[in-house]
Amino acid sequence: MLLDLRAETLSIEGFNGDSIEAYFAQPLTTDPVGGVVVIHHLPGYDKATKEITRRFASEGYLAICPNLYSREAPGASPDDAAATARANGGVPDERLVGDVGGAAAFLRSRDISNGKVASIGYCSGGRQSVLAACSLNLDAAVDCYGAFVVMDTPEESPFRFRSLVDKLPNLSCPLLGLFGAEDQYPSPEQTDILEAKLKELGKTFEFHTYENAGHAFFAPDRPSYRTEAANEGWAEIWKFFGTYLTN
């Protein structure tokens, strides 16, 4: 059953004590619930990501999406903010970790929080969800088609994303990976490498790679949307969070 919810834009403390914008949705319940930090995709803090945030609340989780482009583009439309962030080479890893850490602390401080918090990210946010889980104490993490987890961005790229392989020993929680078989960033070969590394390290993880799906198969407002993969992926998310975010 979907719960009623309340959603609002507010400010939270992020990296370096900076005040950053965030979109917060909470289920209208008095029962203790887990929390989810939603890490938006490269195209930014947009309507689609806010819908995802509300979806988590309607399913019974506190949910917050920090605007990772708050600093370089305060008040700008999501596409303009994303263009600026792209021109600047993306979000620095250290800043991302600070912002997600601030968002997680905000969720844990809510009256109805059961103290458990997960991260989930899409596209560039998928890599950032893994990065957050390797840098912060989280209870679960979901990587939806994040690239550059096991390899660096090419030298000619303005983005400076480094492989997270050397951080994987610090992975603090179970990881759910949801990928498209037709994606190249990350390719199935790259997610196989990640799987092998996690196995070698004895980490708890679960990967699903969907046929007939490429990058961004969860995005209902884009031609990349794939109904079957998205529905199956959502089902895996509810099962995963049901296991690791409840008391």
Add this chain to the structure above:
Amino acid sequence: MCTYQTEHLALRASAKGPTGWIGVTDASVYFDHPTHFRAEHALSIDFLNPSKGPSARVALEMDVVSARALAQGILDALASVPAGLLAAG
């Protein structure tokens, strides 16, 4: 897929958007997921003036055929201009 590739250019130009004309100092050119154009990928150009903030932006998204035609059109237009005018411009 997200390609994460971007070509940066310094420009001396003007562009007109919904709020009027802006001076353009920079451009980003990339082939990636578009915001508005109905395709999984598009050639995108952001005409920017970072000193005026993120909203000082005029954006184009187009398919590959259009992008090549546009690039060739620019080169053809320049090629047909008398050399003296190009030097003065």
